[in-house]
Amino acid sequence: MKIAQIAPLAERVPPKLYGGTERIVHCLTEELVKLGHDVTLFASGDSLTSAELVPCCDVALRLNPKVRDFLPHHVAMLEEVRRRAHQFDILHFHIEFLHFPLIKDFAGKTVTTLHTRLDLSDVHPFYLAFPDVPLVSISEHQRTPMPPVNWRGTVLHGLDPTVLPFKERPSGAYLAFLGRISPEKGPDRAIEIAVRAGMPLKIAAKVDAQDRDYWDSVVEPLIRRHSNVEYVGEIGESQKADFLGNAAALLFPINWPEPFGLVMIESMACGTPVLAFRYGSAPEVIDDGVSGILVDTVEQAVKRLDRVLGLNRRKVRESFEKRFTTDRMTRDYIDIYRSLPSIRAPADPTPEEEPKKVGLEAA
Structure with missing residues (x-):
C-alpha cells in the first residue's frame, strides 16, 4: 500500500528527548517499510526515517527557540498533505483533530489515532460534528468518555524490542x-x-x-x-x-x-x-x-x-x-487499514513488490 504517516511537529521522529507519539510514529513507519509498503512521512525536517520524508519544518518545533506558535506550522503541513492526498491509499494522522475539516471528501481512506485524553467535554461537540471520521484509540479506557463516533479499533502501542534491551541484573538500587x-x-x-x-x-x-x-x-x-x-x-x-x-x-x-x-x-x-x-x-x-x-x-x-x-x-x-512489540502493533494497524471502505490496494505487498534480498540472504 501507499501509506502517508502524518506526525506532530513538536518533536522529531524519532524524538531526541521527550515524545511518546513521535516514538510510536517512528516504530510504525519503520515496520511498514520493512514489510514492503510504500510509506511517506510528513514530519519535521530533522526526522530520521527509511520512508520518504516530507519535511514540514526545519527542526522539531519544541527545540526551535524562534518558534512561539505551533499552529501555523501544522496548518501549513496539512496544506501539503491535502495537495498530495490523491497519491495515497491510506493517510494515517497522529495530530488529534486539526485535519478533520480537510478530509471530509476522502475520510474513507484515513485513520486518525487519538493519542491524548478524551474526557474533556469541550472536545465532544467537535467529534459529534464529524461522526464518520475513522478513529483509533490507544486503550479501551481512553474511549469511554467519548460520544458515539466511528471507532475502527483499539491498538495498544508497541516498541522495537531491540531498542531497550533486557537487563536481568540492574546495577542500581533506585x-x-x-x-x-x-x-x-x-x-x-x-x-x-x-x-x-x-x-x-x-x-x-x-x-x-x-x-x-x-x-x-x-x-x-x-x-x-x-x-x-x-x-x-x-x-x-x-x-x-x-x-x-x-x-x-x-x-x-x-x-x-x-x-x-x-x-x-x-x-x-x-x-x-x-x-x-x-x-x-x-x-x-x-x-x-x-x-x-x-x-x-x-x-x-x-x-x-x-x-x-x-x-x-x-x-x-x-x-x-508477548503484548507490546512493534510487529504486533503494525499488524493491528494493517488490519484496520484493510477494513477501510476506500482501500484500493492489497494490505500486504505482492511477491514482486517485496524488496529483493541481497548478499548472503539471497544465496
Whole structure:
C-alpha cells in the first residue's frame, strides 16, 4: 500500500528527548517499510526515517527557540498533505483533530489515532460534528468518555524490542520516575513513596512552561528537602536503556485518565517492573503480579513495593514481548487499514513488490 504517516511537529521522529507519539510514529513507519509498503512521512525536517520524508519544518518545533506558535506550522503541513492526498491509499494522522475539516471528501481512506485524553467535554461537540471520521484509540479506557463516533479499533502501542534491551541484573538500587513533571503524572507522589520506603529515587523528566509553577512550588522544594531524591533532567532516547534498565522499579503514580503510558512498556522492555496507580489505561497495560503491581493509594504503594521489587524481571520482559512489540502493533494497524471502505490496494505487498534480498540472504 501507499501509506502517508502524518506526525506532530513538536518533536522529531524519532524524538531526541521527550515524545511518546513521535516514538510510536517512528516504530510504525519503520515496520511498514520493512514489510514492503510504500510509506511517506510528513514530519519535521530533522526526522530520521527509511520512508520518504516530507519535511514540514526545519527542526522539531519544541527545540526551535524562534518558534512561539505551533499552529501555523501544522496548518501549513496539512496544506501539503491535502495537495498530495490523491497519491495515497491510506493517510494515517497522529495530530488529534486539526485535519478533520480537510478530509471530509476522502475520510474513507484515513485513520486518525487519538493519542491524548478524551474526557474533556469541550472536545465532544467537535467529534459529534464529524461522526464518520475513522478513529483509533490507544486503550479501551481512553474511549469511554467519548460520544458515539466511528471507532475502527483499539491498538495498544508497541516498541522495537531491540531498542531497550533486557537487563536481568540492574546495577542500581533506585526507583525511577520518567516522563513529564505535571500534577497528573504524580512526581510528588513518587517522592513520597520513595521517602517513606527509604529508597533512592531518580527523576528524569521535562518541565513544560505550563507546569513551571507546579515545579517551582511543589516538586523542586521536595527534591531539595530529601537527600534520597535526585533530579537528572530530561533524558534522550539513547539514555533510557541505562536509566530504566538499572532501576529496581519504575514508579507510575498517575492521577489522571492516562490514555496509554508509553513509559510503562519501555520499563517492561528492560525487565524493570512497574508500580502503577490504577487509573486510565494502567490496568490494560500492566499484568498485575507479573509485569508490575497496581495500587490505589500511596499507602498501598509503600506496602506493596517489596512485591514489585520481587517480581521476576525475565517474566516482565516476556510480558512485553508477548503484548507490546512493534510487529504486533503494525499488524493491528494493517488490519484496520484493510477494513477501510476506500482501500484500493492489497494490505500486504505482492511477491514482486517485496524488496529483493541481497548478499548472503539471497544465496
